[in-house]
Amino acid sequence: MNFARALIAAPLFFIAVILITGGFGGAIAAFSAVKPVNLGWCALSMFASYGFGDVLFLWSTRSLGVPGALAIASSYPLWTAILGAARGEKITFVQVSGLILTVAGVVLVVLNGPKFPEHKHSKRAIAGGAALAFVASLFWALNSFSVAQSDIGLPALGATAVVNSLRMIIAMILSLIMSRLITPGSPVTLPLIELKRSLGLFVIEAFIGSYFFMYGLSHTPLAIGSALASLAPVLSVPIALALGHEKFSLPRTTGVILVVMGLCGLMRIF
Numbered sequence: 001m002n003f004a005r006a007l008i009a010a011p012l013f014f015i016a017v018i019l020i021t022g023g024f025g026g027a028i029a030a031f032s033a034v035k036p037v038n039l040g041w042c043a044l045s046m047f048a049s050y051g052f053g054d055v056l057f058l059w060s061t062r063s064l065g066v067p068g069a070l071a072i073a074s075s076y077p078l079w080t081a082i083l084g085a086a087r088g089e090k091i092t093f094v095q096v097s098g099l100i101l102t103v104a105g106v107v108l109v110v111l112n113g114p115k116f117p118e119h120k121h122s123k124r125a126i127a128g129g130a131a132l133a134f135v136a137s138l139f140w141a142l143n144s145f146s147v148a149q150s151d152i153g154l155p156a157l158g159a160t161a162v163v164n165s166l167r168m169i170i171a172m173i174l175s176l177i178m179s180r181l182i183t184p185g186s187p188v189t190l191p192l193i194e195l196k197r198s199l200g201l202f203v204i205e206a207f208i209g210s211y212f213f214m215y216g217l218s219h220t221p222l223a224i225g226s227a228l229a230s231l232a233p234v235l236s237v238p239i240a241l242a243l244g245h246e247k248f249s250l251p252r253t254t255g256v257i258l259v260v261m262g263l264c265g266l267m268r269i270f
Contacts, residue, residue, distance in 0.1 A: 002050040003179065004190045006171035008199065009206035013165035016211070020158040030158045034166065038150055042166045045146035051174035053139030055182065056132050063129030070233070071107045072133035077226040078103055079141035084222030087145075091223050098265020102227045105258030110233050112251040144226045148217040160215045167210075224266050234259045 018027045047053075060069040081099055085091055091099075150167070151159040179188055190198065217225040237256055240246035 001190065002054060003172055003175035003188055004195055004198070005202050005206040006050065006168040006175065007189060008195075008202040009210060010165060010168035010172065012203065012207045013161050013168060013211075016161040017158050017165060020161055026158070030155060030162050031165075033154050034162065035153060038152070038154060038163065039166060041146045041150035041152075042163060043170050045143050045150060046167050046170040046174050048139040048143035048146060050171040051178055053136050053143060055178060056136040056139060060129045060132035060136060063125040064133060067110050067113050069129065069133040069136075071110045072130060073137045073140060074106045074110060074230055074233075075103055075134075076137040076140040076144065077223065077230050079138055080144040080226035081223035083141060083145040084148075087222075089221050089223070091221070092268075094265050094268065095223060098262040098267075099223055099227055101258050101262030101265060103230075103262075105255040105260075105262060106230055106234055108255030108258065109237060109252050112249055112255065113233070141226070144217055144222060144229070147214050148222055148225070151214070151218055160211060160218065164210055164214055167214075168206075227263065227266055231259065 014027075017030055018024060021027050021030050057069060057073055060073070064072070077099060081091060081096070151163045154162065176188055179186060189195065213229055216228060219225075220228075234256055237246070237252050241248065
């Protein structure tokens, strides 16, 4: 799946670089400005997400289910904020409180989502799954921090597209390696029929989503950027209600309210 996501996104980012920088000459100049340190941050980012962080998360879902694993892994904005503070970003008590409320709201929304039949697991398996989900949250935080660092020193014009192009190439390499190590003999990417069926989703998520994800983290404090990036489960609630795909749920609505309050605190909106 991750190989397919990167396979679709990489050429789109290259095209974006050419368009943003005004042609092939500008694109070559933009890529020429990339330094080894930028490549290093890109590689670390992809290892912490596409390469290994996502694998840990998927392993954790085997015993916890997706909602339980996502609830634990969604704590990553907290660790991202700590990394941001370590690099000199200032965060007030009100913002810390807002961040905690935001994460709590996301967890509440995820845990109270639609229920699906799941296999029962032993306490040991559940504890192992929880540990994996927690470590995945640390890797996702490392991904957010690495993304914010990866374009430092690059010309502003086209930097986001340039770095994302490199990230997707690295993602394909790492996905290929992880696939050979974990499931040798399995297909590297999705079948062509599935790839065509998922093409629009990959363009939206892996290309457009990754572009705004990196731009946001590079231009806002990490505590705010990572919190906003974790809101997909929350945003789905009012959309599902409006479309009639979901019934009103007091816990999930409470979670949305907590997120709004938390974001107000994070952004100091009162």
